[in-house]
Amino acid sequence: MPGHSSLISAMPERSPLFRLHADVDARVGAIRHTRPDWPCSKGCDTCCRRLADVPRLTAAEWGLLLEGLRTLPPQRLQAIRDAVGLLGHGASAPIVCPMLDRESGACPVYAYRPVACRTYGFYVQRELGLYCSDIEARVAQGELDDVVWGNQDVIDRALSASGETRSLTEWFALTF
Template sequence: MSDSSPLFRLHADVDTRVGAIRDARPDWPCSKGCDTCCRRLADVPRLTAAEWALLKEGLRGLDPQRLLTIRDEVGTLARGATVPIVCPMLDRATGACPVYAHRPVACRTYGFYVQRELGLYCSDIEARVAQGELADVVWGNQDVIDRALAASGETRSLTEWFALTF
């Protein structure tokens, strides 16, 4: 991905907002070691063509056995997933994402952005908001992110992208 691509610019904007929140709130729950959102997906992730190209690059850099495991887990999702869905990329033993640098925008914004009509999704963050702890946070606007992503090409589910590629 080039430094001038729309997806790269979007990542830079997201990184700026996430960095500002983390700088202002060193106790922010979304950090290395927290994989709660990865274990509680509401649906199979949807990615734009640009996001898939980046994720595919990260997947191709993985150990072949790890990629095979991910492919098998995606296949299981394609046959019918139960909710909550666990991200097929997640290393369940360590809670780490092996394609973290290549992750989709939804993974980058979760916990730091709010969708006006739907609000927050992380129950840990929602609980802190309810207690009045995060009143000073300047949240990112997920609706703006979604509009920017719409220009990043066709959108398909992760399972559809996998079926076309692996």
């Protein structure tokens, strides 16, 4: 699977999305640098297993995710299509991300993942706060007072320039 930097150079038409990715990567990197014990890392898939709703993606995010999906073996892609199809029939929360490999807890399209996946656990949204119960517990205990959180409202405004937004199930229905 290509690295993020090769994706950037291969997709100049999505440069605003990749600039946003770079900004997010910088914030995430700064938090990880000062907090090596950060819970959001390889092996933690809690957020992937507790989605509140079917993910929504912009057209640019879908284009990137679609590239990642096309790198998968046919049987894995079919399993993801099947899982997305089940979501389209009114799955109730919490929703498990259809991309998640439930056995390993890994994302097979990690380098191609949407902005919401990249910011979760590192950004907060005014009026809504944090979303991860593990991080919320640490904040309540005063353990993360030194963290400079990213502003999710700024991310959402920047992302709004990345084309129309549809649910993952709608994008799949239009494409497959």
